[in-house]
Amino acid sequence: MNLFENTPEIIENILPYDGITTYYGKIFPKEIADLYFQKLLSEIEWKSDEAVIFGKLIETKRKVAWYGDESFSYTYSGRTKTALSWTDTLLEIKTAIEQTSGETFNSCLLNLYHNGSEGMAYHSDGEKDLKDNAAISSVSFGADRKFHFKHKTTKELVSLVLENGSLLMMKGCTQKFWLHRLPTTTRIIKPRISLTFRTIQKPNNL
Numbered sequence: 001m002n003l004f005e006n007t008p009e010i011i012e013n014i015l016p017y018d019g020i021t022t023y024y025g026k027i028f029p030k031e032i033a034d035l036y037f038q039k040l041l042s043e044i045e046w047k048s049d050e051a052v053i054f055g056k057l058i059e060t061k062r063k064v065a066w067y068g069d070e071s072f073s074y075t076y077s078g079r080t081k082t083a084l085s086w087t088d089t090l091l092e093i094k095t096a097i098e099q100t101s102g103e104t105f106n107s108c109l110l111n112l113y114h115n116g117s118e119g120m121a122y123h124s125d126g127e128k129d130l131k132d133n134a135a136i137s138s139v140s141f142g143a144d145r146k147f148h149f150k151h152k153t154t155k156e157l158v159s160l161v162l163e164n165g166s167l168l169m170m171k172g173c174t175q176k177f178w179l180h181r182l183p184t185t186t187r188i189i190k191p192r193i194s195l196t197f198r199t200i201q202k203p204n205n206l
């Protein structure tokens with residue numbers, strides 16, 4: 001596959017200050033992105049996510065999965081999860097992302113949003129297991145969805161559309177200063193899969 005056949009317009013930094021978030025645009029051609037969407041839909045062990053909201057354990061409609069180099073444990077939204085081993089498809093995508101960005105990753109959190117009624121509320125990914133200031137790259141397949149950033153103190157908003165086959169990379173101090181969310185919408189009736197590649201810090205005794 002030649003990733004550079006259709007070199008997309010790169011937006012080096014979509015944030016005005018306090019972080020670096022690069023939008024690489026559609027790094028996969030449509031046919032390849034559609035194929036990856038179908039493969040991921042059937043191959044990944046999708047599970048409902050669990051979150052504690054007002055002291056109650058809630059199951060999300062959005063499905064999630066967690067893959068990595070080793071059986072890492074990772075705490076996300078207050079719940080601890082253990083990573084499954086990479087599939088061939090995930091390794092292929094990971095290699096493409098690493099080549100495009102020059103960054104490396106050891107794990108990936110996947111999200112499946114069945115339609116626009118499912119999203120993710122404002123948060124930042126600064127959990128203690130994540131390496132400080134390491135890049136987080138988000139690959140999108142399926143329906144195009146809006147993505148919002150909000151500065152934690154100035155409240156400035158930045159919005160973009162994450163397209164089918166696109167790559168967004170959050171790095172530097174982005175997580176420290178900015179929240180991000182995937183807003184819900186009634187307009188979108190098709191599903192979307194996102195892959196967020198991350199670097200989990202290994203405990204010192206491993």
Ligand SMILES: O=C(O)CCC(=O)C(=O)O
Binds near residue numbers: 111120182194
């Ligand atoms: O689906 C997305 O693009 C965002 C997912 C996200 O922010 C996360 O998993 O932390």
Ligand SMILES: [Fe+2]
Binds near residue numbers: 123124125180
């Ligand atoms: Fe996130």
